[in-house]
Amino acid sequence: MSRMMKIRVPATSANLGPGFDCMGLALDVWNELSFEPAVKLSYHVTGEGADKFNKGAKNLLTKAYSNLYEICGKALMGASIRARNEILVSSGLGSSAAAIVAGLFGANEMLGKPLTENDLLKIATEMEGHPDNVAPALLGGLVVSVMNKDEIITRRYEIPPLTLVIVKPDVEWLTKTARAVLPKSVSRADAVHNIGRAALVVDALCKGDLDLLQLVMEDRIHQTYRLRHISGGMAAYKCAKKHGAAALSGAGPSIIVFTQPSQAQYAMADIQSVFGERGIKTKGIITCPNNKGVHRI
Numbered sequence: 001m002s003r004m005m006k007i008r009v010p011a012t013s014a015n016l017g018p019g020f021d022c023m024g025l026a027l028d029v030w031n032e033l034s035f036e037p038a039v040k041l042s043y044h045v046t047g048e049g050a051d052k053f054n055k056g057a058k059n060l061l062t063k064a065y066s067n068l069y070e071i072c073g074k075a076l077m078g079a080s081i082r083a084r085n086e087i088l089v090s091s092g093l094g095s096s097a098a099a100i101v102a103g104l105f106g107a108n109e110m111l112g113k114p115l116t117e118n119d120l121l122k123i124a125t126e127m128e129g130h131p132d133n134v135a136p137a138l139l140g141g142l143v144v145s146v147m148n149k150d151e152i153i154t155r156r157y158e159i160p161p162l163t164l165v166i167v168k169p170d171v172e173w174l175t176k177t178a179r180a181v182l183p184k185s186v187s188r189a190d191a192v193h194n195i196g197r198a199a200l201v202v203d204a205l206c207k208g209d210l211d212l213l214q215l216v217m218e219d220r221i222h223q224t225y226r227l228r229h230i231s232g233g234m235a236a237y238k239c240a241k242k243h244g245a246a247a248l249s250g251a252g253p254s255i256i257v258f259t260q261p262s263q264a265q266y267a268m269a270d271i272q273s274v275f276g277e278r279g280i281k282t283k284g285i286i287t288c289p290n291n292k293g294v295h296r297i
């Protein structure tokens, strides 16, 4: 391929309350990338994460890009990869998943699409460790995924244009820590609490039923354990619940809330003020679900 190729990959919010490690939603927040054949492989970022990645920090995108060439048994072709990033890094909005999916999808397109979408999903899941962010980044919409031995079973649902507020506090919070603070086992009562609610979250999102979503987005197996360790997290989550159906986005630290469009600005300011009172800076975004995964533009 001799010409420049451009793609977009979306942010994703995993878990959605009770759907821990199984559910994720693609959002209308995008990283845009161009791939141009070059002598060596290079990566340059503008926007979110630019400082980190342009200093030469290891990045999942070029790792995924190189992996795909290796898996396909092809010699790595150089490429100048340039990214314009909107997805906040270390935020619980799937920036790692977006990098993995963009690298794999970009390499697959450069090679003339030797691998299927399902192949890409399997490789992305192996790289990320679980499918809940990579699946919606690849497929768009709401995706429910389960691992069945080596297979990943997914179902994808189109979601109506709901309004979503995201508030990301400027706190140090690594996914590794977010997983380490979880209990090794959960009680039957907590499992039952989550199973029924997770199923109803899917129904509520598909129908755009905010009232039902607000009732069933409650989780008992990961959020509380994590919110306790995120400065201002518990208070911000409680505040978000006053405005609609709230959750910790992925492993956090961002809080998301599905709310009425007319209430979105106020909800965002209110949640930001909870962190602000504790001296914690925030970034706020008002967005909506999107039904498109990674694609060429």
Ligand code: HSE
Residues within 6 Å of the ligand: 014, 015, 020, 021, 022, 130, 132, 133, 175, 178, 179, 222, 250, 251
């Ligand atoms: N399901 C994952 C978690 C998402 O909650 O840890 C973050 O990668």
